[in-house]
Amino acid sequence: MGNCIAKSSTKDSDSDHLVEFAAGNVKLITTKESWDQNLEEARRDGKIVIANFSATWCGPCKMIAPFFCELSEKYPSIMFLVIDVDELTDFSTSWDIKATPTFFFLRDGKQIDKLVGANKPELQKKIIAIVDSMAPCQ
DSSP states (O other): OOOOOOOOOOOOSSOGGGTTTSOTTEEEEOSHHHHHHHHHHHHHHTOEEEEEEEOTTOHHHHHHHHHHHHHHHHOTTEEEEEEETTTTHHHHHHTTOOSSSEEEEEETTEEEEEEESOOHHHHHHHHHHHHHHHSOOO
């Protein structure tokens, strides 16, 4: 399995220590405003959102981050977001996060599925099911 390298070299306000979580097409969410903007963009574009609530100290989060990144490049029709539960504590609490990583699958801002834990096969299975459900009928 290859590693994801951040393609962007732009300087922005996102924390450097999170770059491994937000490579490929994964967007790092550091503010509630950024969350709202990305959800609005996804709604406008008809995209499903997968929100990964993670923590930098969490071993399983670090283990699945490169895989999440690879999936983001493989499935450009889905918006992949990562939220650091320690940076956005109140926001994460509002989603009732009990363990990291927790993945929420959202359509039009509403939860359609959820996965708790760094379970690569299950994450991929859920993404494939979503992609298949989005495909136009033949």
